[in-house]
Amino acid sequence: MDGMQNWPVEAVQYIQKLEQRIQKLETELQKIKTDFEEYKKRHPPYVGVKDGKIFAFKSTNHSQTRKKPGAKPGHKPYFRPLPDHIDIVRQVPVMRCPECGGTHLSQKVQEIRIRTYEDIPLHTSVVVRLEIERRYCRTCRKLVETPVSDVLPGARLSLQVMLIVTWFKIRYRMTEEAIPEVLKTLFGLTLSEGEVIHILAQVARVFGPYYHQLITGIREASARYMDETPWRINGENVCLWAFVTKAIALYQIAASRSHDTPLHVVGKHHAGVDVHDRFSVYKTLARKTKNPQQDCWAHIITNAEELAYFYGDEGKHILQVMKNTYATAKAYNHQGKDNDIKKLFNTMSDQLHRSFKSSRCHRFVMNLLAEKDNLFEFVRNPNVDGTNNRAERALRPPVVARKISGGSRSQQGARNYEVLLSVSQTLHQNGQNLVEHGPGILLTSHG
Numbered sequence: 255m256d257g258m259q260n261w262p263v264e265a266v267q268y269i270q271k272l273e274q275r276i277q278k279l280e281t282e283l284q285k286i287k288t289d290f291e292e293y294k295k296r297h298p299p300y301v302g303v304k305d306g307k308i309f310a311f312k313s314t315n316h317s318q319t320r321k322k323p324g325a326k327p328g329h330k331p332y333f334r335p336l337p338d339h340i341d342i343v344r345q346v347p348v349m350r351c352p353e354c355g356g357t358h359l360s361q362k363v364q365e366i367r368i369r370t371y372e373d374i375p376l377h378t379s380v381v382v383r384l385e386i387e388r389r390y391c392r393t394c395r396k397l398v399e400t401p402v403s404d405v406l407p408g409a410r411l412s413l414q415v416m417l418i419v420t421w422f423k424i425r426y427r428m429t430e431e432a433i434p435e436v437l438k439t440l441f442g443l444t445l446s447e448g449e450v451i452h453i454l455a456q457v458a459r460v461f462g463p464y465y466h467q468l469i470t471g472i473r474e475a476s477a478r479y480m481d482e483t484p485w486r487i488n489g490e491n492v493c494l495w496a497f498v499t500k501a502i503a504l505y506q507i508a509a510s511r512s513h514d515t516p517l518h519v520v521g522k523h524h525a526g527v528d529v530h531d532r533f534s535v536y537k538t539l540a541r542k543t544k545n546p547q548q549d550c551w552a553h554i555i556t557n558a559e560e561l562a563y564f565y566g567d568e569g570k571h572i573l574q575v576m577k578n579t580y581a582t583a584k585a586y587n588h589q590g591k592d593n594d595i596k597k598l599f600n601t602m603s604d605q606l607h608r609s610f611k612s613s614r615c616h617r618f619v620m621n622l623l624a625e626k627d628n629l630f631e632f633v634r635n636p637n638v639d640g641t642n643n644r645a646e647r648a649l650r651p652p653v654v655a656r657k658i659s660g661g662s663r664s665q666q667g668a669r670n671y672e673v674l675l676s677v678s679q680t681l682h683q684n685g686q687n688l689v690e691h692g693p694g695i696l697l698t699s700h701g
Contacts (some may be wrong), residue, residue: 255469257432265671270588271666275297280471280489281284281618283581284470289390292564294565295303295563295564302600302606311527312590321520324645327410330700331701333417333444333456334687337370337372339655340370342641349417361555362468366386366442373490375440375449376440376441376442376662377440378441378442379415379441379443382403382404382412384405384407386402387397389464390623399449400558403693403697406456406460409456411453413692413696414517414569414693415437415443416456416457417457417688417689417692417693418452418689419433419437419445419450419453419454419457420453420674420678420688420692421678421687421689422455422686423450423454423674424599424671424674424675424688425651425678425682425688427498427655427658427659428449429659430447431452432445432449434444434446434449434450435457445524446565448454449458451667454670454674455666455670457698458669458671458673458674459668460547461673461674461677461695461696462673463698464677464695465504465676465677468502468504468676468680469504470500470505471501471521472497472499472503472504472519472520473501473520473521473524473525474501474518474524474525475499475500475525475635476499476525476526476527476635476638477499477526477527477528477529477548477637477638477639478497478498478499478520478526478527478529478643479496479497479498479499479529479530479639479643479645479648480495480496480497480498480516480528480529480530480536480639480645481495481496481530481531481534481642481643481645481646482494482495482496482511482649483496483649483652483653483656484656485507485527485652485656485661485668486656486662487507487662487663487665487667487668488662488663489661492507492508492509492510492661492668493507493511493515493607494506494509494601494649494652494656494672494679495507495508495510495515495516496509496645496648496649496652497516497519497520497645498645498648499558499644499646500683501683501684502680502683503648503679503681503682504519504654504676504679505672505675505676505679506519507662507668507669507671507672511535511537512534513536513538513539513542516535516536517539517542517543520539520543521540521543522543523543523545523547524543526545526549526637527545527546527635527637527638528540528543528545528546528547528549528621528633529547529548529550529639529641529642529644529645530547530550530642531549531550531553531624531642532549532550532553532647541626544623545606546631547625547627547628547631548628548629548632548638548639548640549625549628549629550640550641551576551580551583551629551640551641552641552642553577553641553642554580554622555576555577555580557618558572558573558576558577558618559573559613561573561612561615564576564614565614565615567614568610568611568612569612569615570619572606572615572619575602575605575606579598579601582601583598583630583632583633583640584640586634587634588632588633588634588636588638589634589636590633590634590693591634592634594633594634595633595634598630598633599626599629601631606619606622606623648679652675677692677695681695682692
């Protein structure tokens with residue numbers, strides 16, 4: 255600019271405008287480069303997009319440190335233990351040499367080699383006819399009979415068969431086409447796909463009272479873990495919610511992902527602590543119920559790991575603070591006091607109190623510090639975990655089922671599924687199964 259004193263004013267102004275434009279373009283270019291670097295990190299070469307959905311290419315390279323099959327050196331190998339009883343003894347005579355095909359064998363048996371194995375006999379179905387006595391009751395003034403617990407009213411299949419069908423469908427996610435084939439092959443029992451669907455509806459209906467007992471148990475629990483995942487009803491997107499305690503797994507399929515569903519399930523005046531993944535819906539729920547909350551530290555640390563990956567030293571600092579804070583909090587083993595929680599928060603706050611260049615890092619820290627009361631409930635409460643893993647694990651079975659079946663075909667099918675899934679998962683959570691313990695639940699819940 256020093257050599258432009260004698261230039262026309264219009265030329266100097268034009269050059270100044272060009273320099274300003276160049277500076278602006280350089281700033282925009284630098285921002286584009288920064289955004290592109292972040293994009294490349296979020297979309298590495300082994301990730302593709304098909305039909306609008308992201309998927310990952312699995313590497314075909316085997317690890318150089320693959321484990322050798324079998325037991326580790328110095329460890330005893332595992333063998334199936336021999337049964338404690340023998341049901342059938344079968345003789346296996348040798349009349350012809352399997353090597354040469356000859357019959358010149360000694361008349362005396364030199365030795366007998368013992369082999370023991372377990373087998374499952376293939377049975378045909380058993381048809382039972384009940385001859386139910388009916389007698390006149392002079393008190394009630396009507397004919398009465400003993401209630402039958404082995405078969406549901408109006409059913410042509412036993413309760414055990416119906417529970418096996420339900421067990422196959424809900425617990426092991428078998429299709430309506432596969433269940434009849436398995437029953438026909440193993441037990442000689444003929445079913446149609448329509449009968450399978452009808453059986454599921456019947457079983458869901460009789461488990462209705464028990465399902466409502468589970469809702470009461472969720473509301474009265476000292477802590478409940480909540481999460482949600484997409485579901486579909488006849489091709490329409492809906493949401494499947496999970497509410498989990500140490501002994502109960504309750505599911506509900508709703509049209510939306512709003513706070514109305516958890517509020518309807520747990521109620522405005524429920525007991526205990528709500529544990530969740532910091533989704534905004536649960537914040538709204540907390541404002542309406544005034545219940546104590548526990549944010550999931552697994553999600554907090556995962557979010558911090560993303561900051562460390564994309565935003566360099568600032569993100570790495572946040573991640574290290576989060577890891578150290580959670581490790582210190584866990585060390586109290588649920589025996590901490592209010593002063594311990596105050597000390598934990600103040601230490602974390604002091605370490606995070608710095609100027610961040612990245613708006614994402616700054617926003618993460620501000621949001622986290624604003625949730626002071628929701629971070630350390632597990633430090634002093636032995637009934638509360640620091641993570642939402644219980645609900646995460648409870649969602650895995652329906653997620654797999656959704657991939658297989660695509661969801662429910664009708665509103666009634668969705669209702670049946672949420673009831674049966676709740677019963678099946680609650681039993682599984684307690685080390686039980688639907689076939690063995692389902693009848694006892696029906697007897698108890700129906701009085």
